[in-house]
Amino acid sequence: MMMLSEITRGRNFEQVKLVNAEAKAVSNQAEEYLEAIYRLEQKAGFARTMELSRNLKVVPGSVTNTIENLKRKGLVIHKPYKGVKLTENGRKIASSVLRRHRLAERLLTDILHLDWSEVHDPACKLEHALSPEILKPLEKALGHPKRCPHGNPIPTNCGGIFEEETMALSELDAKMSGVIVKITEEKTETLQQLTRLNLTPGKRVEVEDKIVPGGSLTIRVEGESCTIDHDLASIIYVKKNEGEVNN
8 A cells, every 4th residue: 555655745746847847847047937926925915017027127118028928828917006926837937047147146156156145146047957867866966955055945855845934123122132144135246245244144144223104214233233225124024033922
């Protein structure tokens, strides 16, 4: 009699094969769009045309045409006045792309020793060349990492994502502290700025002063104080120290 674990493994394997087959059916451009929509959904619940245009560095008209194509394929749905969301199939493909992207980033930092601020754009190109046959030995060679160099979780082979409970640094009140878990913005200049400020995953940071909600914050990290604006603080996610409660 077949064991339950064997049945589960078999189902998971079939799901992975289905996702890989669906991913092969879309173009590299479509994969880029699905990944971008996924990231924006995580932040705001929907992806708007102008945000996609900025993120993908294409004109709004091109975004509209591609979104219509993705709708026809059943990969996204459009909500008037809100934006687009991924369907279940669209999310599966986006998760697969995100997995390849974040493993590519680890390859570039861990094996090729590129700086964490330089790997996002190359990984966007490399992710499309990583086949399932390459991913398994690559993941093993990397030591089965759980997070990308920026601290964001790497989806499992079946598309699952383990998100640690965190909150944006901008949401912490004065005199509260936490350990940086992840950075959700991967632009080179932003990451270079964070490096200069010592605001990298694993570092403990304390909010010394917060004058008004939505304003700048004075923080302390590694014994040094500095002031950062709300936008920068909003992309830094921390695990709050136990016992501390927001006012």
